[in-house]
Amino acid sequence: MSKQDNKDNKDKLRVYEYAKSLNMSSKEIITILKRLNIPVNNHMSVMENDAVSKVEGFFRDIKANAAAKRSGSENAPASPPATQSAPTQPAASTQPTSSKQIASVSAKPQNTQPQGQKDGGNTLTQSKPTQQSQPNRQRDGQSSQPPRDSRNSNHSQSRNQDQRNKPQGNQGTKPQGNSNGQQRQGKPFQSNGNTTQATRPQNHGNSVPTQTPNKFNGNSGKQVDEGEEFVSVTKSTTAAPKKTKPTNKRFDDNKTSNFKGNQGGYNNRGGNRNNRGRNQQPQVQREKIDNTPKKIIVRGNMTVGETAKLLHKDASEVIKKLIFLGVMATINQELDLETIQLLASEFKVEVEIKIPVEEDRFETVEENDDEADLKTRPPVVTIMGHVDHGKTTLLDAIRSTNVTSGEAGGITQHIGAYQVEINSKKITFLDTPGHEAFTTMRARGAEVTDITIIVVAADDGVMPQTVEAINHAKAANCPIIVAVNKIDKPGANADKVKQELTEYELVPEEWGGDTIFVNLSAKHRTNLEELLEMILLVAEVNDYKANPDKRARGTVIEAELDKGRGPVVRLLVQHGTLKVGDAFVAGNCFGRVRAMVNDKGRRLKEAGPSTPVEITGLTEVPLAGDPFMGFEDERKARSIAERRAITHRQSELNANTRVTLDDLFKHIKDGEIKDLNVIIKGDVQGSVEALKGSLAKIEVEGVRVKIIHSGVGALTESDIILAAASNAIVIGFNVRPDNQAKLTAEQEKVDVRLHRVIYSVIEEIEQAMKGMLDPEYRENVIGHAEVRNIFKINKMAIAGCMVTSGKIARAAEVRVIREGIVIFEGKIDSLKRFKDDAKEVAQGYECGITIERFNDIKELDIIEAFVMEAVERK
């Protein structure tokens, strides 16, 4: 996997790279992807070609909308320039720009002009006649222009204009002298769009606006004037003082000779003669105008009006922006967070989202960190594999690697996880081997592991739990490294292991695959370093990162009540930094970190991402897999923990949220399900394969059956936990769940379907997917009896049984289960208590049972009694 994967990863386009190529933030791209319903986790998510083209399509739509809008509402010439202005080169890099441009165009027609002029004319040196400020200016310009205009008019236009436009000194003022003046006049007040569109491209090209040159004769001073004009209309922020001069110049240059003598910056003063004191004041005003905030704090959805207020914009301006973003909204319409973010980014305003309500369910809060705040963190590794293949030995060997080379006095303690260091890089190992623990955590919503090591003994090969482990890792989307262990043993055959694993899509690199295999001996500590290096390689490729500079978040790995110290929690910090003294909530418990030690028993003051620590200071004992989060103070932590406990109790009372075949159709209809996850257990491999094949062929629009695990043998607790973690349905074909599995299935509300005929499995699932499941009758298991003795009377086998659960009823149907496999299903022939016939025998009593047409009963067989009951369909 290493090289290949490395290469593949390099070839892959990640969100942040894409965003960078577009000069946008990852957040913006993520927002857009989410709007387009393209699944995305974070900035590291890979963008498939399809996603890229959809995003590009999105930009195109925006552009099209913008063009349509413009051509609909304003002058025709507008749109073409806008489109031109959006460079048409590599789609990825140019489109967003164009979209931004387009979006901003609408809002800041005048703005663009001054920029263009600035560029061309070099006169306006102010750095940011920013887009945001423009609309304000424009607006303000309308209302407050008059003073300025009149001021201008004083010097330059005075007579000419006044004659023409007397009543509206402001409008008249600027344009008058110039033949193009009318055009200009019109624009600021009536058809902003036109101006913008026309001028936009020029700004970007850094060249002199094409429309305007005639007016101003390519003279830099004139351009500035032009800019001035717009600036004055829009009340540009920073450049006011500089602008005023050129304005005068322009008028001087172009028009009358009256004031020529006043050129060179004296014009303003000249103006004062007629309008004393006024020309200074407007300048001051201008400087104040752009009050667009740099950052806003958003605490939830807001209406357009509220958002506009927060952004210091007019609602109309915001609505206009929204239209260009493809959102038609009224002032009272509520905007969701994504739209608010998108909108704010259009105004170049940063958004910080703070949603206090969510704190109760803090594990669901997605924190989007800035790329710049993320730091590389150690990978978290879990070791899984078949019984006795050497998981514990490998964990111990790795741990002691570190102890011998490691820190002073460090004897590793068992705290659920430990860290080793190789090549100055750390790796965190979860200490509990086996996939059950791994999946139990997942079932509780904890995604802790980054990489899984599947240990396979080279002398034993792939065994059932190896396959389970692989499927558990795959279900969690964890990269897999295969450790072929015990290569020191005489019968070791690493190639055979590789060969066997190809069946499970784990193909070694040397055979053209992308899975890393390391041959090692945990016992003799051979090749351990290579394994660690491979882990680091996978970590490097996947670039695991977290933000250490925020409050801690993590997962409880283990917790127990220590007689001396009270509740002790071992947890893995996953984000932020946990410090001694921090208040926190873990599951439904709360506390304050009293003492914190690492896996070497060393006291720590703080622990960053991927660090396993043991802490004391809780009031109760949380559960493994519980989420953990630091809070400002203990009082808050306590109230959150209490509310969580209440919610937890309520949700336990509430109906099952897992998928069942009964409500599958509803989930499909609601668009919640696209893959129906299924786990199949069967009595023989042949029937499992046959079932898999048939299920794969089921075609129901929009949904497909995804078999996440299959195997031969009884249904175990591990199967149920995997189902719970993956929201899967379990199908037992001629097999039964063992007792623990049954209990867990009830607890976790996993839908377990037991069948004996392939056809009926297929039919049931297909009907469920189509919403046509006929649930009129449902099997209800009423009890179990264990066969303790066999008596033969006239060749007839009588099973001497103990009823171990429920009851056995004479009228019930029964099935005989041997080692988890159903070997017969039929009816009870006779049921006796001692010598008497019995109607039913309850739990804890002995009885004799004979079964119709079945004589092969054996000691330790289980007889399961069931009745078919009518069930009302939900």
Ligand SMILES: Nc1nc2c(ncn2[C@@H]2O[C@H](COP(=O)(O)OP(=O)(O)OP(=O)(O)O)[C@@H](O)[C@H]2O)c(=O)[nH]1
């Ligand atoms: N020869 C040899 N024996 C090994 C090696 N690794 C482990 N063993 C032995 O294999 C046996 C099982 O090892 P464990 O580490 O307990 O295996 P496990 O997978 O943790 O087993 P469970 O905890 O029961 O699932 C022990 O007797 C180990 O000494 C190895 O590399 N070479």
